Structure formats: C-alpha cells, structure tokens
Amino acid sequence: MTQDIHEYLAEFDDIPGTRVYTTKRARAGYWLNQFAMSLMKAENREKWLADEKAYLEDWPMTDEQKQAVLDRDYNRLLDLGGNIYFLAKIFSTDGLSFVQAVSTMSGMSEEDYKAMMMAGGRSPEGMRSIKEGR
Amino acid sequence: MARITAGVATSHVPLLGVGIDQGKMDDPYFKPIYEGYEWSKKWIAEEKPDVIILVYNDHASAFDMNLIPTFAIGCADEFQPADEGWGPRPVPPVNNHADMAWHIAQSLILDEFDMTIINKMDVDHGLTVPLSLLFGQPDAWPVKVIPLAVNVVTYPPPSGNRCWMLGEAIARAVESFDEDLNVQIWGTGGMSHQLQGPRAGLINAEWDQKFLDDLTADPERLRHIPHIEYLRETGSEGIEMVMWLIMRGALGPMIKERHRHFHVPASNTAVGHIVLEKET
Numbered sequence A: 001m002t003q004d005i006h007e008y009l010a011e012f013d014d015i016p017g018t019r020v021y022t023t024k025r026a027r028a029g030y031w032l033n034q035f036a037m038s039l040m041k042a043e044n045r046e047k048w049l050a051d052e053k054a055y056l057e058d059w060p061m062t063d064e065q066k067q068a069v070l071d072r073d074y075n076r077l078l079d080l081g082g083n084i085y086f087l088a089k090i091f092s093t094d095g096l097s098f099v100q101a102v103s104t105m106s107g108m109s110e111e112d113y114k115a116m117m118m119a120g121g122r123s124p125e126g127m128r129s130i131k132e133g134r
Numbered sequence B: 001m002a003r004i005t006a007g008v009a010t011s012h013v014p015l016l017g018v019g020i021d022q023g024k025m026d027d028p029y030f031k032p033i034y035e036g037y038e039w040s041k042k043w044i045a046e047e048k049p050d051v052i053i054l055v056y057n058d059h060a061s062a063f064d065m066n067l068i069p070t071f072a073i074g075c076a077d078e079f080q081p082a083d084e085g086w087g088p089r090p091v092p093p094v095n096n097h098a099d100m101a102w103h104i105a106q107s108l109i110l111d112e113f114d115m116t117i118i119n120k121m122d123v124d125h126g127l128t129v130p131l132s133l134l135f136g137q138p139d140a141w142p143v144k145v146i147p148l149a150v151n152v153v154t155y156p157p158p159s160g161n162r163c164w165m166l167g168e169a170i171a172r173a174v175e176s177f178d179e180d181l182n183v184q185i186w187g188t189g190g191m192s193h194q195l196q197g198p199r200a201g202l203i204n205a206e207w208d209q210k211f212l213d214d215l216t217a218d219p220e221r222l223r224h225i226p227h228i229e230y231l232r233e234t235g236s237e238g239i240e241m242v243m244w245l246i247m248r249g250a251l252g253p254m255i256k257e258r259h260r261h262f263h264v265p266a267s268n269t270a271v272g273h274i275v276l277e278k279e280t
C-alpha cells in the first residue's frame, strides 16, 4: 500500500499546537540539533555555561536559531527545526526537567501544568483537528 | 532450536528510571506505577528467559542527526548505559547474545528487511528503563539482550504494518537459530504523550486502553493504524507504540494476555504495560 507523500504531510498541519518533526524541519534544524547534541559532553557544557554567545559562534546556525536558543524560546525552536529530544540537552543543562520545560511550551505555569497531568492530562477533545474542530 | 515464548510491552519514561535509581519506589507519586510491575517481576523470575530482543528507540543519545536508521540491530558483545546529559544511569552494562544478533541480522536481510547493523552504541533510557522495571536493581542483568532500535523521531517512522511484518520476520529468524533458547521479545515506549508545543500534556486513556484490548482482541486493526491517527489521538510522541507492533507481530496468532497495567501520569506520559504469552 503506497501513500501519497504530499497528502501524508499535509495532514500534519491540521493538528492543533503540534510541530511534527518532518524531514523539512530536520533539514532546517540540522545544526541547531547538532549544537544541542554537543551538550551531551561535560566539557562542552562547561564551555557553554561560561559563555553562551561565544559557544554559539562555532555553529553554522541561523541568527534566528541562535537568538531563540539564548531566549530559551522552545516553541520558536520547534518552528526553526529543533527536535524536542535534542532541545532536551539545552534545558537539561539548565537543570530543568521534562515537565518543567514542556510546561513552558504549553503556555501554562509549571504548577498548573503539573496539576493538569495529575488530573489525567490534557483531553484530546477539540485537539485532534483544526479543520474539523474535533 | 530457539523459540519465542512471550512478549512484554512497557512504557520507558526516563522518570521511572530516576525513581528506581534514587530509591523512591515507595514515594506516593511512584508507588502506584511500580506496583503494576510486581506481578511481572515474579513472572519473569520464574520464566527465566535466556535472551530478550528489546525493541526501543534512541532519544538523541547514540544517534544524532547524522545517521537516522529506520531499523538498527545491535551486534556487539556489550553496550554501556548512555550519558544522557546528567551522567549514565547506575545500571549494569547490557550483554548481548552476539551470535544470535548477527544471525537475526543476516536472516532479516535475506528476508528483505534491510537492517542497519551497529556495533559501537550506548543504550539510553528507552532500553534500560524497561529492564529496571522488570528486573529491579541486580548487579548484572540476568539475561542477554539484543537491542533493536527503531526511528520514531524523524518522520516518517516505519508504518505499523511494516513493524508487524518485521516482527514476523524476527520470529522466523529466531526459529532458525540452532541453540535451545527461551527468547522473549519486548516492545517499549508510549503510551499517549506529547512533549512539545502548546498541545503538550495530551493524554488519551480511552484510546490507550483500546490499544491494550486489541493486542489480543483485534490486532489486525492495530496493524493498520495510520501515523496521523497516533498523532491526533495520542500526542506527537505516542507514535512510539508502533514498536509494540514488532513485538506483537513476532508472537503469532495464538496468544494469551497474562497481565496488564495502566497509570496516568508518569511525568508527561500515560504508562502502559502488558504481558502476553504464546500458547503452545
């Protein structure tokens, strides 16, 4: 069963509040994600924490990507090709947990987000499709 | 001859490794999660599998954006726990049954599954957390583990149907390995969760429960769930559940559900766990 790649991809844009990590994003975010990956090494984390701007100079990322990293604007970073598992290296270096970092993307306070998760998480109702409003 | 006797599926949430490593098993947040694994720990201590084929995904630990294999099989003798940015987990190294891994690799390729063979690789929480959940904190893992890594990060990941067929091919490969071994296959990851964007925190317990039901009741339905349904219904990271279908495909038609556990939340995730035995 072959599937039309254009139809396959077009449906991704119909999901509310979600950036699917497609090959297009992977291409745009290649260096951003590789930079983030470099923070897996303790000696790189030290250099990064000592001078973030200087550390970024060595990476062929766009200015927008660099600014979004400095701003820790994770939704923006997703738009610019960042992938969450790579971006996790940045927020882990900041000492943030997944719940803390993820709550910043949802626009909720950490407390409200945690309370939502303890109450069973975000309901899929109305969150499945923009077009169909379901 | 080697034979697959059972399948296990479980979430592999990193926090569940942290809870075990830091001795928080009785903490009120963790207790109801770990209690759901008590039955399985006793079960596996009696089953004593020789080898586990452990299907998981790497989360930007061993694989960066340079290499994105759809299906990779670990063929070295040993794998170390990965440093995921805060030091490696304090768990034993993973010992492979390398002869069997190479046998499976060559059999799969001949069977038209073009596997990536990987030797030097650290294994992250996707592989080590399920081992901790079932075996606790031993000095050495009491079983050989063949790591089978699936790309579920960069789209498109493999289809559910392709995963199922890979499972069937793995079963054929195991059966043609000339050593008397009790083999299990594990599928890990899931269930519903979304770690990114304004929709983060999505959980769909109803969908997840139906998925657990249909592993025995209607596996044909699961096999044909398109990616877009996982994305819409189970969050952007729920797609990990295609890895459960490799496990399910390998078990064949005659199976029995022995145990099930479901709990919300662990961190951002719905925890699901099931034990399936092959009927002989």
Ligand SMILES: [Fe+2]
Pocket: B012, B057, B059, B126, B189, B190, B240
């Ligand atoms: Fe995962």
